Amino acid sequence: MRTNKYTVRIDKEACIGCGVCNELAPKIFTSDNEMKSELRQDAEIDEKLLLKAAEECASGAIVIIDNETGEQLWPKND
Numbered sequence: 001m002r003t004n005k006y007t008v009r010i011d012k013e014a015c016i017g018c019g020v021c022n023e024l025a026p027k028i029f030t031s032d033n034e035m036k037s038e039l040r041q042d043a044e045i046d047e048k049l050l051l052k053a054a055e056e057c058a059s060g061a062i063v064i065i066d067n068e069t070g071e072q073l074w075p076k077n078d
């Protein structure tokens with residue numbers, strides 16, 4: 001999924017289904033039938049909240065790329 005600034009996807013292999021992103025941003029995230037996170041198709045994405053959710057995801061399963069630079073913002077690779 002693409003917003004003005006970011007491209008975002010869920011790494012389903014990494015997601016442990018903890019529900020943190022869902023609680024934090026229910027308008028962006030939902031769960032699939034395995035309780036793994038999924039982006040809502042009709043999501044109106046608040047970019048600040050998206051970054052916050054990615055930051056809070058302990059598994060690094062919310063992958064965010066900066067559209068302009070191509071840099072991966074989350075998870076951090078360091």
Ligand code: SF4
Pocket residue numbers: 010014015016017018019020021022036037056057058059060061062
């Ligand atoms: S916070 Fe991360 S691990 Fe937890 S449900 Fe969301 S994407 Fe999955």
